[in-house]
Amino acid sequence: MNLANSNAAMDKEKYWNPILETLPGEELEKLQLKKFRRIFRWAYEHSGFYHKLYANAGIEPDDIKTMEDIGKVPKLEKTMMREVQAKTPYPYGDILCVPLEKVTEYHQTSGTTGQPVFQADCWQDWELSSEQWAYLLCAQGYRARDRVFLPFGYNVFIAFWSGHYAAEKLGCEVVPGGALNTEARILKMQELRCNAFMATPTYVLGMADTAVRKLGINPRDLHIEKITVAGEPGGSIPSTRRRMEEAWGANVFDHAGATEVGAWGYECQYKSGLHVNDAMFLVQIEDIETGEVITEPGRKGKMVVTSLDRIAQPCIRFDSKDIIEWSSEECECGRTFRLLNGGIYGRTDDITKVKGVLLAPGAIEEVVRSITGLGDEYEVVINKSRDISDIDDIILKVELLPGLEQVDSIKIKLADQLRLKTNLAYNLEFHNYGTLPRYDIKARRFKDLRHKE
Amino acid sequence: MIARSDIREMDNRIGAIKEAATDLQKISLGIQAIDRNVERILATVAMLEINISDVASMHREERFDS
Numbered sequence: 001m002n003l004a005n006s007n008a009a010m011d012k013e014k015y016w017n018p019i020l021e022t023l024p025g026e027e028l029e030k031l032q033l034k035k036f037r038r039i040f041r042w043a044y045e046h047s048g049f050y051h052k053l054y055a056n057a058g059i060e061p062d063d064i065k066t067m068e069d070i071g072k073v074p075k076l077e078k079t080m081m082r083e084v085q086a087k088t089p090y091p092y093g094d095i096l097c098v099p100l101e102k103v104t105e106y107h108q109t110s111g112t113t114g115q116p117v118f119q120a121d122c123w124q125d126w127e128l129s130s131e132q133w134a135y136l137l138c139a140q141g142y143r144a145r146d147r148v149f150l151p152f153g154y155n156v157f158i159a160f161w162s163g164h165y166a167a168e169k170l171g172c173e174v175v176p177g178g179a180l181n182t183e184a185r186i187l188k189m190q191e192l193r194c195n196a197f198m199a200t201p202t203y204v205l206g207m208a209d210t211a212v213r214k215l216g217i218n219p220r221d222l223h224i225e226k227i228t229v230a231g232e233p234g235g236s237i238p239s240t241r242r243r244m245e246e247a248w249g250a251n252v253f254d255h256a257g258a259t260e261v262g263a264w265g266y267e268c269q270y271k272s273g274l275h276v277n278d279a280m281f282l283v284q285i286e287d288i289e290t291g292e293v294i295t296e297p298g299r300k301g302k303m304v305v306t307s308l309d310r311i312a313q314p315c316i317r318f319d320s321k322d323i324i325e326w327s328s329e330e331c332e333c334g335r336t337f338r339l340l341n342g343g344i345y346g347r348t349d350d351i352t353k354v355k356g357v358l359l360a361p362g363a364i365e366e367v368v369r370s371i372t373g374l375g376d377e378y379e380v381v382i383n384k385s386r387d388i389s390d391i392d393d394i395i396l397k398v399e400l401l402p403g404l405e406q407v408d409s410i411k412i413k414l415a416d417q418l419r420l421k422t423n424l425a426y427n428l429e430f431h432n433y434g435t436l437p438r439y440d441i442k443a444r445r446f447k448d449l450r451h452k453e
Numbered sequence: 454m455i456a457r458s459d460i461r462e463m464d465n466r467i468g469a470i471k472e473a474a475t476d477l478q479k480i481s482l483g484i485q486a487i488d489r490n491v492e493r494i495l496a497t498v499a500m501l502e503i504n505i506s507d508v509a510s511m512h513r514e515e516r517f518d519s
Contacts, residue, residue, distance in 0.1 A: 017504050018455060018503065019455055019460060019505065020504060020508065022454075023508065027508075029513070030511055031508065031511055032508060034507070034510075034511055034514075035507065064455075122496075123492060123496045124495075124496040124499050125495060126496075127496040127497060127499065127500050128499075128500065128503070131500045131503070279503075280503070309503055424457055
């Protein structure tokens, strides 16, 4: 093979679909508009819920001619999906665009923010979901020679189901680690010399901890080269990523998606931020206060996202509440898919005012995991003081690793860093290692009890 | 850079696969083994359309507009 052919072959391996992934930005935008008009018309004509939503707003398919017109389309909130699904016909209400006999897959959201939303997919949507994952796994270097372990519960939560089928699509050998406990999963990974796996950041750290403490295995001695994380912001929180990469001696790649939306964003091997799959999603960032569409880099806002190809239960202008910002960088990978700075910073739901200061839980995680000597787990509890002052009280519980000598300096460093990064003072509680709750999927470490009593 | 003519050619072949699958369904006599497998073929064809044909049709519309 000559050099030109060899370069061409490498290029083909680098992209899942170079046609879409290197499409100039202007053409991607045209494609997004074309596809938005198509999915809008489809939903308007086939879903009772969407038809009513748009008819009440006085907007019809022919009204959308430009990208600016898309801003006139009402946003979809998770609460609206819950409401419609509480009505007949059970269990989806009238949101579906296909008859029930076309539905082949059921999943649901994790219910972190309330009653889970049910997600119906037809066979084409299920194919689409693994197709979207194929883009991200290819960008993260998954190839046919990989043996990929899937240590998750294979149940009603979407989790890494599509990661499983996408890895198959790429030709990887997929090992399903469903009904095994953590120890058995680690031993199976070791036995089969798996070189990649997918999990939430919480579970990636938890598995490393179990390997060391319960099995006496250093995770770095396994053969893991790459780990894809999803479900929590940790993959894009530098100190959490560092801990995962150091524990496993592997590359950790972040991925962002949601049950209702699909796999909309991913890091490539250059790790310069999250790429948005602009060919399959329309991601817009809106100012949290004014709703103005933000196009310039470096300004945070909330994500409004449309899944451009999902047909059974479409997701159009979904107010995801995720806080993101555009990057000004171009990625060296050559993809024209736009980049986000850092990943998902948090959710507008989670950002809360404490003692008059805006607090994002991710900032606390960044501090805790940047301090050597503290364990990976932590818990934040916000409550009103019991005394007459009635002011907000933040308790941060952390774990000290066993055998530490410099405990006082760690305590001082933690308090200082928290004050510096969050402008708040905390009541710090130091617990013995292994005493705070552990989680297998999504962790619930942030508890705001102020309005619950 | 992949030439537009190559994309167009791929799109033509995708269209032919879709037509052949749909034709097979029309003469299936309602045999589930045919109908259900054709459904799956068509879902896969839809992925090819998303990957290739949508771009090809955008190029066609551009030609038509200009």
